[in-house]
Amino acid sequence: MSARTKPLLSVLNGRKAEKTPIWLMRQAGRYLPEYRALRAEKGGFLDLVYDPDAAAEVTLQPIRRFGFDGAILFSDILIVPHALGQDLTFVAGEGPRLSPPLVDAALAGLEAVPQRLEPVYRTVEKVAAGLPPETSFLGFAGSPWTVATYMVAGQGSRDQAETRRLAYRDPGGFQAIVDAIATMTVDYLSCQIESGVEAVQLFDSWSGSLSPAQFEKWVVAPTAAIVSALKARHPDVPVIGFPKGAGGKLPAYARETGVDAIGLDETVDPLWAAAALPRDLPVQGNLDPLALIAGGEALEIAVGCIISAFEERPHIFNLGHGILPDTPLLHVEQLVKLVRR
Ligand code: CP3
Numbered sequence: 001m002s003a004r005t006k007p008l009l010s011v012l013n014g015r016k017a018e019k020t021p022i023w024l025m026r027q028a029g030r031y032l033p034e035y036r037a038l039r040a041e042k043g044g045f046l047d048l049v050y051d052p053d054a055a056a057e058v059t060l061q062p063i064r065r066f067g068f069d070g071a072i073l074f075s076d077i078l079i080v081p082h083a084l085g086q087d088l089t090f091v092a093g094e095g096p097r098l099s100p101p102l103v104d105a106a107l108a109g110l111e112a113v114p115q116r117l118e119p120v121y122r123t124v125e126k127v128a129a130g131l132p133p134e135t136s137f138l139g140f141a142g143s144p145w146t147v148a149t150y151m152v153a154g155q156g157s158r159d160q161a162e163t164r165r166l167a168y169r170d171p172g173g174f175q176a177i178v179d180a181i182a183t184m185t186v187d188y189l190s191c192q193i194e195s196g197v198e199a200v201q202l203f204d205s206w207s208g209s210l211s212p213a214q215f216e217k218w219v220v221a222p223t224a225a226i227v228s229a230l231k232a233r234h235p236d237v238p239v240i241g242f243p244k245g246a247g248g249k250l251p252a253y254a255r256e257t258g259v260d261a262i263g264l265d266e267t268v269d270p271l272w273a274a275a276a277l278p279r280d281l282p283v284q285g286n287l288d289p290l291a292l293i294a295g296g297e298a299l300e301i302a303v304g305c306i307i308s309a310f311e312e313r314p315h316i317f318n319l320g321h322g323i324l325p326d327t328p329l330l331h332v333e334q335l336v337k338l339v340r341r
Helices: 007-012 033-042 045-049 052-066 079-083 114-130 144-153 161-169 171-195 212-233 247-257 270-276 289-294 296-309 329-340
Strands: 070-072 087-091 095-099 136-142 199-204 239-243 261-263 283-287 315-319
Touching: 007 136, 007 199, 007 315, 033 045, 033 052, 045 052, 045 087, 052 070, 052 114, 052 329, 079 087, 079 114, 079 144, 079 171, 095 144, 114 136, 114 171, 136 144, 136 171, 144 161, 144 171, 144 199, 144 212, 161 171, 161 212, 171 199, 171 212, 199 212, 212 239, 212 247, 239 247, 247 261, 247 270, 270 283, 270 296, 283 289, 283 296, 289 296, 289 329, 296 315, 296 329
Parallel strands: 070 136, 136 199, 199 239, 239 261, 261 283, 283 315
Antiparallel strands: 087 095
């Protein structure tokens, strides 16, 4: 099947679908017993990510079980800092650790190790060879701002305060970090595309913590630079931007970054978005992951509101952020049925 006939790619190319295509962020992961089994066998999360056979298997697990319209590469946004030369570990129950944290170490002290990205391209090749013909294949990376918040603090943080402070205190030094991430990200996404992904998503999970002026500088500008560099190399590959928490700044993001589609988090009112965003812009989202856990009537009502709000434009059904580990499998099955009804 081609970009014209695969349902998800067709919507990303601006065509309205008869049946709304669906995939879920973090659809490969801990809510699946088959993921937990393979993860236990392989050891750590990064052992899965850097093993192309295992990562390809994990990518395909939710497709086999639920028949989603899109498969998303199993990897992580923090692979890019690892390739930029930081040490990366995942501490059980605590999340990622990157060292040295850049808040007190210069970027110049890092030596890039782009070979660390190679196993990911092998994973892409394996998945591309194993996907059903109607399933679209999505690659991804983190956006420079979100990736920088981890590189600077050396770990996740509630309000990204260290990074926001560094961006004010030393805008030149911080710009160098953002530029290094953006350059690596363009190469990384280009290689994913050349290995077989058909569209890419930029995850900007922490874009909501910035003031409007800082949002322009650290979210809009680097995203626009990445989109334009990718378009120069791969003009036909759609880019989905997902600026989580951007709220009222979404129309500016849509106008100024050049993304082909926009992901909406669950705090965005679908009726507002339908009216505020450019009329033909494809949107993706935006079910509350907790409504999926609740199931039943609450789920039916929430799904109905989203589908009807976006009836008049190209729409891909998704959650507003990643699926939670305690999500019942039965509810995911029901969701797919509801969306395709
Ligand atoms: O969507 C998918 O199914 C593709 C795979 C994917 C993962 N992470 C796998 C993963 C994607 C697209 C990501 C993106 C990602 N990673 C983001 C942006 C989106 C978001 O959730 O905000 C961020 C901020 C990260 C960084 C990250 N990775 C953190 C903070 C953590 C630890 C917290 C947690 O949820 O466990 C991870 C680990 C991670 N990435 C897991 C998975 C399946 C859990 C690993 C495990 O314990 O098995």
